[in-house]
Amino acid sequence: MAKKDKATSGIEWTRELKKGSLQVCLLALLSQGRKYGFQIIKELRETTDGYIDLKEGTLYPALHRLEKAGLLKSEWVTEGTGNPRKYYSLTLEGRKGLKEALAEWNRMVESCGNAIKEAKL
Amino acid sequence: MNDAENNMAELYLARVKSAMFGMDKTARDGIISELRSHIEDSLADAPTQEAKEKVFAELEEPRKLARSYKAIYGYSRTFNTLLIIDCIAMAVLSVPLLYPVNWDILASLFFAFAVAETGLVGYLGGDKVGLAAGVSTATARILTFIIIYILSDNYVLRADDGLAFVIVSMVLVIVGYGMGKAKEKWPGSDELADL
Numbered sequence: 001m002a003k004k005d006k007a008t009s010g011i012e013w014t015r016e017l018k019k020g021s022l023q024v025c026l027l028a029l030l031s032q033g034r035k036y037g038f039q040i041i042k043e044l045r046e047t048t049d050g051y052i053d054l055k056e057g058t059l060y061p062a063l064h065r066l067e068k069a070g071l072l073k074s075e076w077v078t079e080g081t082g083n084p085r086k087y088y089s090l091t092l093e094g095r096k097g098l099k100e101a102l103a104e105w106n107r108m109v110e111s112c113g114n115a116i117k118e119a120k121l
Numbered sequence: 122m123n124d125a126e127n128n129m130a131e132l133y134l135a136r137v138k139s140a141m142f143g144m145d146k147t148a149r150d151g152i153i154s155e156l157r158s159h160i161e162d163s164l165a166d167a168p169t170q171e172a173k174e175k176v177f178a179e180l181e182e183p184r185k186l187a188r189s190y191k192a193i194y195g196y197s198r199t200f201n202t203l204l205i206i207d208c209i210a211m212a213v214l215s216v217p218l219l220y221p222v223n224w225d226i227l228a229s230l231f232f233a234f235a236v237a238e239t240g241l242v243g244y245l246g247g248d249k250v251g252l253a254a255g256v257s258t259a260t261a262r263i264l265t266f267i268i269i270y271i272l273s274d275n276y277v278l279r280a281d282d283g284l285a286f287v288i289v290s291m292v293l294v295i296v297g298y299g300m301g302k303a304k305e306k307w308p309g310s311d312e313l314a315d316l
Contacts, residue, residue, distance in 0.1 A: 037155065038162035056159050057181025060152070061189035068193055076154075083161045084154070 018052060022062060024105055025052060027071065027090065027098040034075075034089035037063065063088055071097045122164055129177055130160045140187030143245075145197040152190055196245055204242045205254045211235035212258035212293060218269040218276065232289075235262075239297040248301030255297025259290040 029035065029043060037059055044052045066072045071094035078084040090098065122130065134153050141149045160176065167173040215232035217225055239258050243251020266286055270278055 036162075037159050038166070042166075055179065055181060056156065056163075057186045057189065060155060060159070061186075061193060064152075064190065064193050083158050085158050085162070086151075086155045 021105075022052065022054075022058075023066065024098070024101045026062060026066065027094060027101060030072065030088055030090050031095065031098055034087040036077075036085040036087050038085075040088070066094070070094075122161055126164055126173065130157065130164075133160070133177070133180055133183070136183040137186055140183045141190060143196040143200040144191060144194055148190075148194045195247060195250075201242065201246045201250050201254075204238070204245070205250075205257055208235055208238045208242060208254050208258045208293075209261045211238055212262040212290075213265045216262060216265045216269060218266060218273065236292060236296050239293045240300040243297040243300030243302075244304050246301065247304065248298055251297035251299070251301030252294065253297075255294035258297070259293045262290045262293070263287060 025044060025048070026040070029040060029047070035043065037056065040063075041054050041056070041059055044054060063072060063074075067074055067088070070091060072088050073091050074086050074088050076084050077087050134157055137156060138149060138153050141152065160180070163176040164173055167176055211231050212235040215228050215235050217228040220227055235258055239251070239254045242254040246254075263286070270276060
């Protein structure tokens with residue numbers, strides 16, 4: 001599990017890096033199909049080996065923000081006798097957004113990767 | 122979910138709902154239903170009593186959670202309208218002509234309230250709501266001044282007094298809009314803070 005401790009530099013690197021990647025991860029996960037909040041938390045935790053372990057107070061406002069931006073849509077679904085769940089899925093706009101975000105992500109990884117490779121520790 | 126867990130969940134949800142006071146009711150109810158569903162899923166997934174207790178212990182602090190949602194949805198139209206009406210009332214009461222001579226301090230006090238409240242409306246509702254509040258309050262103040270002046274027989278208005286009154290009233294527009302704009306620039310509630 002990722003540590004949340006402040007680094008000796010005074011900058012919380014884990015948080016700063018995660019902040020930029022959370023929305024992309026959410027869109028990428030939802031590109032596989034509709035999912036509800038608790039499921040998203042579990043799947044993100046599993047696929048990232050615990051690196052992204054969201055609390056509900058982080059996930060749901062982020063989902064609502066993406067929905068308000070038109071990148072996600074939601075629907076309430078009751079399966080069998082279970083409790084109703086709010087499922088989120090990508091809109092067409094969301095798919096376009098993910099495509100753009102991934103292109104930018106790859107560009108960033110490549111460009112920053114070059115700079116990082118040159119680092120002398 | 123057993124009765125004790127259900128009670129704990131409902132208690133938590135009631136605190137979140139209360140912290141979201143002023144938001145649109147539909148948005149608020151939707152958020153509460155989603156959180157209830159999340160708690161039910163989390164408890165169903167918790168294998169032991171200890172794990173179930175951890176679910177409740179790790180729930181986000183209600184006021185902090187409410188701040189995140191307020192940053193997204195803002196306040197309801199009704200809430201904003203009521204606040205603006207209150208601002209207008211303060212602005213009207215801040216017209217010096219309403220009071221006998223040497224009662225300027227009372228008018229100034231009401232004006233200070235009007236400025237503070239218009240700023241609060243802008244801060245809570247954003248720049249557009251703040252601008253609406255500022256324009257409404259300034260207009261109401263100026264109109265009240267004009268009406269009282271027309272109805273008054275014994276008041277002689279100098280041009281520079283009238284101009285000064287209008288300029289001072291414009292402070293309300295600047296504060297309302299300015300606070301809304303400033304809110305956008307300030308780092309507000311950050312739902313990613315706990316990552």
